[in-house]
Amino acid sequence: MLQHTEQNPRLLALQRKALIVGVAGIAVLLGTSLMAGIDNFFQSYLYAFIFWNGLALGCLSALMLHHMVAGRWGFMIQRILEAGARNLLFTAVLILPILFVGMKYLYPWVPEPFAELHGIAAAKHKAEGLMVPVLNISWYNQWFFMVRAAIYFAVWIFLMLRLTGLSHKLDQTGDQTIIGRFRTTSAQGLVMYVITMTFAACDWGMSLEPEWFSTIYGPLYIVGQGLGTLALSVIILNKIADDKPHAPVIKTDYFHHIGSLMTGFVVLWTYIQFSQFLITYSGNLPEEIPWYIHRQGNFFAIISVLLMIFHFFLPLFILLQRRVKRARRGLLLMAKWILIARFTDVFWIIVPAFHPNGEGYGPVAFIMSVAALAGVGGFWVFMFVRNLNKYPLLPLNDDRMNESLGIGPFAAHHQEAAEHVV
Amino acid sequence: MADITRRLNDIDPPVPLLEGGHDYETLTDRISEIVDTKPHPKLWLILFLPASLGVMLLLIALTKLFVVGVGIWGIRIPVGWGWDIINFVWWIGIGHAGTLISAILLLFMQDWRTSINRFAEAMTLFAVMCAGMYPIIHMGRPWVAYFILPYPNSMALWPQFRSPLAWDVFAISTYFSVSLLFWYTGLVPDFATMRDRAKNKFARYVFAIASLGWRGSARHWSRYEMAYLLLAGLSTPLVVSVHSIISFDFAVGIIPGWHTTIFPPYFVAGAVYAGFAMVLILAIPIRHLYNLKDIITMKHIDLMAIVMLVTGLVVFYGYIMEAFFAWYSNSFWERAMLVHRSMGYYAWSYWALIFCNGLVPQFLWFKKVRQSTFWLFVISIIVSIGMWLERYVIIVTSLARDFLPTAWGNYHGTKWDVMTFIGTIGFFTFMFLLFVRFIPMISSFELKMLLEKNKHKGQAH
Numbered sequence: 001m002l003q004h005t006e007q008n009p010r011l012l013a014l015q016r017k018a019l020i021v022g023v024a025g026i027a028v029l030l031g032t033s034l035m036a037g038i039d040n041f042f043q044s045y046l047y048a049f050i051f052w053n054g055l056a057l058g059c060l061s062a063l064m065l066h067h068m069v070a071g072r073w074g075f076m077i078q079r080i081l082e083a084g085a086r087n088l089l090f091t092a093v094l095i096l097p098i099l100f101v102g103m104k105y106l107y108p109w110v111p112e113p114f115a116e117l118h119g120i121a122a123a124k125h126k127a128e129g130l131m132v133p134v135l136n137i138s139w140y141n142q143w144f145f146m147v148r149a150a151i152y153f154a155v156w157i158f159l160m161l162r163l164t165g166l167s168h169k170l171d172q173t174g175d176q177t178i179i180g181r182f183r184t185t186s187a188q189g190l191v192m193y194v195i196t197m198t199f200a201a202c203d204w205g206m207s208l209e210p211e212w213f214s215t216i217y218g219p220l221y222i223v224g225q226g227l228g229t230l231a232l233s234v235i236i237l238n239k240i241a242d243d244k245p246h247a248p249v250i251k252t253d254y255f256h257h258i259g260s261l262m263t264g265f266v267v268l269w270t271y272i273q274f275s276q277f278l279i280t281y282s283g284n285l286p287e288e289i290p291w292y293i294h295r296q297g298n299f300f301a302i303i304s305v306l307l308m309i310f311h312f313f314l315p316l317f318i319l320l321q322r323r324v325k326r327a328r329r330g331l332l333l334m335a336k337w338i339l340i341a342r343f344t345d346v347f348w349i350i351v352p353a354f355h356p357n358g359e360g361y362g363p364v365a366f367i368m369s370v371a372a373l374a375g376v377g378g379f380w381v382f383m384f385v386r387n388l389n390k391y392p393l394l395p396l397n398d399d400r401m402n403e404s405l406g407i408g409p410f411a412a413h414h415q416e417a418a419e420h421v422v
Numbered sequence: 423m424a425d426i427t428r429r430l431n432d433i434d435p436p437v438p439l440l441e442g443g444h445d446y447e448t449l450t451d452r453i454s455e456i457v458d459t460k461p462h463p464k465l466w467l468i469l470f471l472p473a474s475l476g477v478m479l480l481l482i483a484l485t486k487l488f489v490v491g492v493g494i495w496g497i498r499i500p501v502g503w504g505w506d507i508i509n510f511v512w513w514i515g516i517g518h519a520g521t522l523i524s525a526i527l528l529l530f531m532q533d534w535r536t537s538i539n540r541f542a543e544a545m546t547l548f549a550v551m552c553a554g555m556y557p558i559i560h561m562g563r564p565w566v567a568y569f570i571l572p573y574p575n576s577m578a579l580w581p582q583f584r585s586p587l588a589w590d591v592f593a594i595s596t597y598f599s600v601s602l603l604f605w606y607t608g609l610v611p612d613f614a615t616m617r618d619r620a621k622n623k624f625a626r627y628v629f630a631i632a633s634l635g636w637r638g639s640a641r642h643w644s645r646y647e648m649a650y651l652l653l654a655g656l657s658t659p660l661v662v663s664v665h666s667i668i669s670f671d672f673a674v675g676i677i678p679g680w681h682t683t684i685f686p687p688y689f690v691a692g693a694v695y696a697g698f699a700m701v702l703i704l705a706i707p708i709r710h711l712y713n714l715k716d717i718i719t720m721k722h723i724d725l726m727a728i729v730m731l732v733t734g735l736v737v738f739y740g741y742i743m744e745a746f747f748a749w750y751s752n753s754f755w756e757r758a759m760l761v762h763r764s765m766g767y768y769a770w771s772y773w774a775l776i777f778c779n780g781l782v783p784q785f786l787w788f789k790k791v792r793q794s795t796f797w798l799f800v801i802s803i804i805v806s807i808g809m810w811l812e813r814y815v816i817i818v819t820s821l822a823r824d825f826l827p828t829a830w831g832n833y834h835g836t837k838w839d840v841m842t843f844i845g846t847i848g849f850f851t852f853m854f855l856l857f858v859r860f861i862p863m864i865s866s867f868e869l870k871m872l873l874e875k876n877k878h879k880g881q882a883h
Binding site: 125213214403 | 683
């Protein structure tokens with residue numbers, strides 16, 4: 001019943017569009033880079049990498065969370081999450097230019113930074129202070145940085161391969177003992193993901209401004225990735241919900257649940273961002289407060305205000321309404337909105353590091369940021385749809401799903417209970 | 423293909439949330455008889471005596487405090503916050519599990535909350551009572567405690583609104599009043615049941631007043647459901663806000679060890695962690711003592727242990743972040759704090775904390791441990807101690823070594839600190855035992871709803 005053979009035309013259309021956007025984005029990025037220089041190229045590229053890699057990771061973590069709680073709505077998006085997580089192979093390639101070419105254009109602590117990045121002296125001083133015991137090299141060492149990146153990706157790709165592999169195996173064999181393995185892998189995987197993501201955020205994002213540190217920085221990424229993933233899931237689910245295999249089993253309730261989760265994550269994001277701000281602002285210490293000052297001037301001031309309004313107040317109050325969450329179009333609109341808010345938030349975290357206070361950040365730089373995001377994103381979505389189309393859009397033999405939906409071997413048992421299920 | 427393999431239900435059979443084949447009548451009897459008919463277990467009296475002695479001890483300690491002043495405690499510059507604030511944070515943290523169970527799990531439609539929400543909420547109330555006592559007696563002149571409330575007065579005196587200490591006043595008073603309302607609202611239908619069952623005229627009279635004229639009409643139920651849901655919505659932000667604000671008490675300052683951005687979520691997770699440990703400490707003896715094993719099942723115990731494991735991991739993550747970023751900051755003071763905590767005068771407390779809160783809960787990964795009430799009880803006690811130590815480490819070690827080495831000084835609680843703390847434990851136990859004796863400790867009508875739901879859903883939930 002859940003088998004499907006033909007590919008969903010809406011997904012194929014999305015894939016075509018994505019490819020066009022991707023090619024156009026990269027072309028614009030490369031074109032503008034010829035004018036603006038290679039350092040600007042890498043700065044925009046890093047922003048795009050952090051966002052899209054984060055989305056793949058968000059899919060991985062949401063997949064693990066789904067295997068832990070196994071809500072009915074989770075099965076509807078399980079394959080979307082798996083396809084997104086598979087993109088980790090793609091983003092692992094994306095990081096290579098940064099590691100092998102781009103670092104000196106990005107991180108002021110690299111011994112020979114190319115650009116006149118702010119605070120180079122402070123960064124050098126800090127690199128000397130961060131000697132790792134035993135290894136006797138600085139935490140801010142290019143090779144060590146690469147090794148760490150390799151470890152993060154190894155852990156993530158291992159988890160992704162294991163979970164998608166098990167999922168494929170369950171489709172083929174129907175061996176229900178796999179579900180227990182899903183759970184163990186996910187429980188341990190979530191722990192590993194949180195730790196690696198924290199350090200990855202610290203490496204790739206925080207060390208752009210080496211004097212700065214904040215203990216909540218990792219959770220800020222983790223929650224943002226989760227929120228972006230929910231938005232992505234709603235958008236894709238909308239495209240496939242009316243066709244086989246989703247059409248017979250999908251319910252408004254599932255959209256409602258994802259909408260509620262989205263509301264929760266909007267609040268959680270605000271909670272973390274605001275906590276960090278309030279504590280840093282109250283302390284007003286010279287090593288911490290510059291991070292906020294860098295995000296206070298010119299263009300970035302506008303972004304800061306926009307984030308408060310469009311990443312918190314409006315989405316929260318709109319999403320709190322039941323009818324928005326239950327209306328497919330309403331929720332789709334909010335998902336797109338939130339995805340744009342997520343672009344903006346990552347932009348606000350990363351880009352001001354290169355242009356403190358918005359100095360030197362002009363229209364060309366802005367076009368480059370957008371082009372990088374669109375370019376990398378286009379290819380990301382292209383690969384994502386490719387992954388999605390390779391496997392059935394719903395799990396085939398998962399008893400958890402079949403039982404809760406009353407299909408497959410559970411169809412008869414479900415009939416009598418159907419009218420009482422809330 | 424799938425048919426030849428075993429079904430998931432054979433491999434991992436679902437565990438019901440209600441055992442023993444109950445129907446409406448047996449459920450009502452089971453829960454109400456504890457209050458109205460059955461002779462109370464002797465152990466209750468045996469526990470009640472030391473609890474009452476604890477209350478006496480509290481009264482003695484407080485009298486001495488009011489007569490002499492806060493000098494009887496060990497606090498002095500630089501450690502101006504000692505056991506009193508540690509205990510305050512400890513108690514308020516414990517309360518959080520009750521609110522989480524009653525509000526958040528309700529909104530998430532988690533049926534397993536039903537057997538444990540009532541006494542977890544009572545635990546919250548009594549814990550908040552104990553907690554609320556401390557800031558007031560910490561003031562030294564508790565008779566002018568009302569100064570902390572913003573009201574127009576002839577002295578033109580206002581609280582400092584920029585201080586998280588002033589936010590505490592609002593956070594805690596709101597928390598207490600909403601929790602009380604929530605708890606009471608949930609009790610109304612059960613009070614009516616007690617009223618209808620009461621044989622003693624006095625008891626009937628009291629329960630009649632408490633049940634606010636509840637007759638169980640459809641209109642009553644519909645309004646009740648709406649009110650309960652709204653109160654759950656109101657309580658949900660409180661789970662997070664109260665302990666976040668308490669974390670701000672520390673984090674907005676610039677003391678190394680206090681000023682760190684992870685504090686809000688880490689405090690909230692710690693609160694839920696300590697709270698679930700306390701719920702287990704209460705639930706495990708209660709289900710033995712009153713033979714409620716069919717109502718508070720191993721499934722409940724298992725789920726609570728999982729919540730404890732998850733929040734424990736978040737807390738452990740907080741410790742790791744604090745240590746890593748103290749090093750990463752490359753700031754002299756942050757690193758000095760790390761060295762002092764882990765290798766200095768108070769190192770014992772830090773490593774005991776890591777042991778209690780970081781290592782011991784890792785046993786909860788194993789299902790065997792989660793299925794053993796004995797080991798869970800032991801782990802819960804260790805976690806409670808660990809959470810007390812956490813506040814000790816945060817408050818004392820940070821204050822004892824601030825920026826000026828000439829102003830450093832070690833701190834120890836005095837016997838009066840200990841007496842006050844034991845006194846509040848006594849008070850908490852005292853109140854809880856009275857609650858168990860006189861008020862239905864499990865929500866019987868919600869269990870009946872669960873029974874109804876399960877009947878229609880079969881085994882699936």
